[in-house]
Amino acid sequence: DAGVIQSPRHEVTEMGQEVTLRCKPISGHDYLFWYRQTMMRGLELLIYFNNNVPIDDSGMPEDRFSAKMPNASFSTLKIQPSEPRDSAVYFCASSLRAGGPSGELFFGEGSRLTVL
Amino acid sequence: DQQVKQNSPSLSVQEGRISILNCDYTNSMFDYFLWYKKYPAEGPTFLISISSIKDKNEDGRFTVFLNKSAKHLTLHIVPSQPGDSAVYFCAAQRKNYGGSQGNLIFGKGTKLSVKP
Numbered sequence: 001d002a003g004v005i006q007s008p009r010h011e012v013t014e015m016g017q018e019v020t021l022r023c024k025p026i027s028g029h030d031y032l033f034w035y036r037q038t039m040m041r042g043l044e045l046l047i048y049f050n051n052n053v054p055i056d057d058s059g060m061p062e063d064r065f066s067a068k069m070p071n072a073s074f075s076t077l078k079i080q081p082s083e084p085r086d087s088a089v090y091f092c093a094s095s096l097r098a099g100g101p102s103g104e105l106f107f108g109e110g111s112r113l114t115v116l
Numbered sequence: 117d118q119q120v121k122q123n124s125p126s127l128s129v130q131e132g133r134i135s136i137l138n139c140d141y142t143n144s145m146f147d148y149f150l151w152y153k154k155y156p157a158e159g160p161t162f163l164i165s166i167s168s169i170k171d172k173n174e175d176g177r178f179t180v181f182l183n184k185s186a187k188h189l190t191l192h193i194v195p196s197q198p199g200d201s202a203v204y205f206c207a208a209q210r211k212n213y214g215g216s217q218g219n220l221i222f223g224k225g226t227k228l229s230v231k232p
Contacts, residue, residue, distance in 0.1 A: 004159070041224075042205075042222055042223065042224035042225060043160070043205065043222040043224075043225075044222075045219050045220070048219070056219065091159050091160070093159070099148060099209045099219075099220065101148075101165070101167070104150065104162040104165070105152075105160075105162065105220065106161075106162075107152075107159030107160050107161065108159050109157065109158055109159050110157075110158075110159055
């Protein structure tokens, strides 16, 4: 049974370039989350979707960040233009419910982004 | 301001002994708490959870204790094994006003090293 699949695993790019991170959630999970992990801030929620609809994007740092979920099996997180301070590990996670029992998050392996 | 705090960035324990990881929270509205475990280059994986109506939940070698009056959780691992060496994240959740479960708020993690 495949888990959450993220690509790319590693991305090194130059400042100003566009970055697109991709995620395939676990089939049947109605919720999809994008998290960012940094040393300073730990794991912080950027945005989450329910049934492909964005529910809360208050964690998206600024307009350079955008996320889409065109269908139940695919989501993208785009940064345009990228900046060095965007360097982090970006995790996608999915869950059956919004939380509580049986609402545990299943994380992908993460996409490590380095912006030079 | 951090709503979930893990004040010990690291912990070292001898194999076979007990590991005790601590977590404090500030929001009294949190009603569900979880621990996630993360190995290097992998995403966090769910370990154990506890509802605010309980003060203890046990799963094999892992036990989570909740002290609501102190707004404090602990995760006990007994006996500790070298394979338990990982970063452990505490997370908390609250119900939204509409009754749905709110977002997970993560602590910054504690790196546990279990020495053979």
